[in-house]
Amino acid sequence: MKHRALLIVAGLVGAVTLAASLSVAAAGTSSPASHATPAKSAAIAPPKVPNAAAIKAKYHGQKITFIGDSVGNGHVRDLKLASRFSTDTGIKVNVVPHPAASDQAYADLVRNFSQKSSSIDVAMIDVVWPGAFAPYLVNLKPKLAKQAKIHAAGIVGADTVGGKLVAMPWFGDFGLLYYRTDLLKKYGYKAPPKTWSDLFKMAAKIQAGERKTNSSFSGFVFQGNAYEGLTCNALEWIASAGGGHYIDGGKVTIDNAKARTILDAMRSQIGKVTPRGVTSYQEDQTEHAFTSGDAAFARNWPYQYGISSAAGSKVKGKFSVTVLPHGAAGTSVATVGGWQLAVSKYSKHQSAAIEFVRYMTSKPVERFDAIFNSNVPTIPSLAFDKAVVRTNPYLKPATASVARVARPSKFLKTHYNEASKAIYQGINQILNGASASSQLPQIKSKLQQILQGA
Amino acid sequence: MSSVATPAPVPRRRRRTKLHSRQARLAWLLLLPALAAVSFVAIYPLGKTIYESFTNQEFLAGITPTKWVGLHNYRVLFHDTFFRNSVIETVKFTGITVVFEFALGLIIALVVNSSFKGRGLMRAVMLVPWAIPTVVAAKMWQWMLDDTFGVVNDLGVRTHILSHSRAWISDPSTSLASVCAVDIWKTTPFVALLLLAGLQVIPRDLYEAADVDGASKLQQFWRITLPLLRPAILVTLIFRTLDALRVFDVFYVFFGQRPDTQTMAIYNQSTIVGDGHVGYGAAISVAIFLIISLFVVIYVTFMRVTEE
Numbered sequence: 001m002k003h004r005a006l007l008i009v010a011g012l013v014g015a016v017t018l019a020a021s022l023s024v025a026a027a028g029t030s031s032p033a034s035h036a037t038p039a040k041s042a043a044i045a046p047p048k049v050p051n052a053a054a055i056k057a058k059y060h061g062q063k064i065t066f067i068g069d070s071v072g073n074g075h076v077r078d079l080k081l082a083s084r085f086s087t088d089t090g091i092k093v094n095v096v097p098h099p100a101a102s103d104q105a106y107a108d109l110v111r112n113f114s115q116k117s118s119s120i121d122v123a124m125i126d127v128v129w130p131g132a133f134a135p136y137l138v139n140l141k142p143k144l145a146k147q148a149k150i151h152a153a154g155i156v157g158a159d160t161v162g163g164k165l166v167a168m169p170w171f172g173d174f175g176l177l178y179y180r181t182d183l184l185k186k187y188g189y190k191a192p193p194k195t196w197s198d199l200f201k202m203a204a205k206i207q208a209g210e211r212k213t214n215s216s217f218s219g220f221v222f223q224g225n226a227y228e229g230l231t232c233n234a235l236e237w238i239a240s241a242g243g244g245h246y247i248d249g250g251k252v253t254i255d256n257a258k259a260r261t262i263l264d265a266m267r268s269q270i271g272k273v274t275p276r277g278v279t280s281y282q283e284d285q286t287e288h289a290f291t292s293g294d295a296a297f298a299r300n301w302p303y304q305y306g307i308s309s310a311a312g313s314k315v316k317g318k319f320s321v322t323v324l325p326h327g328a329a330g331t332s333v334a335t336v337g338g339w340q341l342a343v344s345k346y347s348k349h350q351s352a353a354i355e356f357v358r359y360m361t362s363k364p365v366e367r368f369d370a371i372f373n374s375n376v377p378t379i380p381s382l383a384f385d386k387a388v389v390r391t392n393p394y395l396k397p398a399t400a401s402v403a404r405v406a407r408p409s410k411f412l413k414t415h416y417n418e419a420s421k422a423i424y425q426g427i428n429q430i431l432n433g434a435s436a437s438s439q440l441p442q443i444k445s446k447l448q449q450i451l452q453g454a
Numbered sequence: 455m456s457s458v459a460t461p462a463p464v465p466r467r468r469r470r471t472k473l474h475s476r477q478a479r480l481a482w483l484l485l486l487p488a489l490a491a492v493s494f495v496a497i498y499p500l501g502k503t504i505y506e507s508f509t510n511q512e513f514l515a516g517i518t519p520t521k522w523v524g525l526h527n528y529r530v531l532f533h534d535t536f537f538r539n540s541v542i543e544t545v546k547f548t549g550i551t552v553v554f555e556f557a558l559g560l561i562i563a564l565v566v567n568s569s570f571k572g573r574g575l576m577r578a579v580m581l582v583p584w585a586i587p588t589v590v591a592a593k594m595w596q597w598m599l600d601d602t603f604g605v606v607n608d609l610g611v612r613t614h615i616l617s618h619s620r621a622w623i624s625d626p627s628t629s630l631a632s633v634c635a636v637d638i639w640k641t642t643p644f645v646a647l648l649l650l651a652g653l654q655v656i657p658r659d660l661y662e663a664a665d666v667d668g669a670s671k672l673q674q675f676w677r678i679t680l681p682l683l684r685p686a687i688l689v690t691l692i693f694r695t696l697d698a699l700r701v702f703d704v705f706y707v708f709f710g711q712r713p714d715t716q717t718m719a720i721y722n723q724s725t726i727v728g729d730g731h732v733g734y735g736a737a738i739s740v741a742i743f744l745i746i747s748l749f750v751v752i753y754v755t756f757m758r759v760t761e762e
Contacts, residue, residue, distance in 0.1 A: 107727040226709075275621070
């Protein structure tokens with residue numbers, strides 16, 4: 001009798017726990033707001049691997065692990081390409097998505113390299129990391145120098161450390177303003193905002209109107225969480241207001257009047273034209289809010305274009321993209337992002353891994369990525385490809401030629417992650433209510449201290 | 455352990471000594487595996503951490519050679535406002551959650567200890583929050599507390615308890631409260647379970663005798679239940695306090711790297727893994743170890759006093 005009661009109890013607890021975990025796991029893959037699926041997946045298939053027979057003869061049966069994308073449809077794309085590569089070459093590719101917050105992805109790689117682990121063969125690395133990871137990466141120059149020539153010279157330069165090509169450009173990124181064309185028209189605006197104060201005004205008016213029918217509607221969403229994405233967002237605000245780039249010419253410049261003004265202006269809008277919770281938003285939350293029709297304006301990377309215009313998106317055909325607004329006396333800018341593929345020095349299958357990188361960074365694959373996942377190709381000639389431009393209107397010169405600003409990784413080298421943390425933690429505090437004048441001096445002294453060690 | 459190992463008092467006869475030394479040798483032999491295991495899993499890592507805390511070791515050690523820096527890390531740590539802030543935040547969290555979990559846990563334990571219909575089911579249901587993995591529970595609550603689509607705000611606004619949606623987690627004025635609420639929701643069942651075990655060993659006849667003597671239920675609680683429950687209460691409080699001081703998962707899911715809501719464990723992790731400062735991170739680990747030891751010493755002394 002006692003035993004039976006115990007069994008029932010144990011069973012019940014188990015069942016409820018399982019149900020709860022499953023529902024959360026399911027929600028984790030699809031997210032609370034219903035997620036749009038890419039409509040173009042049927043239209044374009046992963047390209048064939050060139051020279052597959054020769055690769056197959058040499059490396060058939062080897063297994064490699066690829067640390068890939070996790071934001072938007074990035075993981076789906078990785079799986080499709082890896083499966084095509086495996087079918088053609090007989091090299092098995094185990095695709096593991098990295099953490100969505102890139103500073104966490106960085107920490108994972110640090111752990112792997114510090115343990116000299118052979119469990120990673122190929123990894124995607126952020127444009128600000130080659131300096132930190134160069135000693136742990138294979139020089140790709142002997143095998144991929146020819147392919148590197150078709151990529152943008154600036155990015156190849158960033159991936160070259162001490163004369164060694166430690167990574168291959170994979171896709172580019174820059175900040176864009178997404179806006180609802182239908183709502184702009186409805187509220188009598190002819191063009192998207194030019195300045196940040198225009199944006200706040202328009203967002204406030206649209207939000208006031210839309211809240212009557214949709215209580216979760218917000219004027220503007222962006223990435224305000226304390227993570228790498230906020231370092232990128234805030235760089236755009238400050239640089240577009242003429243407040244510098246955190247560190248300029250080796251000197252810490254973050255604490256200046258223009259930076260204070262724009263940061264305080266942003267703070268004053270939190271919970272007003274943005275959701276109060278925007279200070280914990282990353283890319284995915286930003287994209288969900290916009291794609292489910294709950295935001296008039298959003299700052300995000302190009303990948304969102306594909307998701308927001310896919311079947312199932314509530315804003316399909318109702319939005320467009322343009323350059324980000326600027327401060328009263330400044331010009332529009334966009335933070336340079338982008339991802340590279342690198343081969344670990346501790347990989348046991350370096351040659352097979354390099355073949356995978358060769359395929360993934362080839363022109364046909366970048367074309368596939370641009371169309372399937374609306375990512376920015378790192379091969380300039382693809383910007384003239386009609387199909388690519390049709391699916392990625394942001395590649396039009398008016399948007400794509402916006403001035404790029406870079407995060408200060410070249411001054412900070414291996415200390416970049418720590419410095420970026422000081423920046424995004426301080427700015428997150430400002431957005432959460434602290435005044436810019438209380439935080440910027442602290443960030444400044446921390447950055448100076450890190451620079452001395454760099 | 456120590457009573458076995460202490461050498462015997464000065465022996466009078468030789469045969470006795472032989473026997474004793476043989477026994478002592480056997481005792482040591484029997485203790486050896488346990489000692490080996492403890493030194494391998496506890497003493498060695500702790501010793502290594504203490505050693506590293508006197509160096510400037512970096513995660514990517516190939517870049518900067520490791521050097522002995524003496525007390526430098528501790529001097530920096532002493533003036534580190536982020537660390538001080540994380541200690542305060544963790545202690546606040548510990549104080550709030552332990553008090554609430556204990557009070558609610560005791561009430562629940564008393565209720566499920568009395569006999570009523572469906573008691574078995576009640577005991578099962580009460581364990582559900584504790585059975586859900588913390589990260590899963592934290593993620594669930596993060597969505598429930600969201601300011602745009604969260605169910606808590608939705609219900610609150612509909613029933614006019616809230617005038618407008620609130621960002622419970624993002625807003626610094628409610629972030630500590632929300633994380634405490636989740637921990638209390640999750641861990642109260644565990645406290646109740648420990649206290650229930652304590653309640654079940656109290657002999658029934660004590661209450662019968664008290665009934666005969668005409669003691670009220672309240673008197674029975676203060677004079678019988680509480681004193682006899684004391685050992686269980688102390689174990690529970692030690693468990694919960696030490697657990698709460700090491701908290702990582704709920705805070706990590708809720709706040710990530712947000713600086714004003716970092717616990718000691720999160721600051722430690724982000725220093726070592728994020729910044730790559732192994733040496734400095736080791737110093738933080740040692741400081742955390744000392745802080746937690748302080749609480750253990752307080753509790754153990756308190757327990758000794760009550761035993762006597």
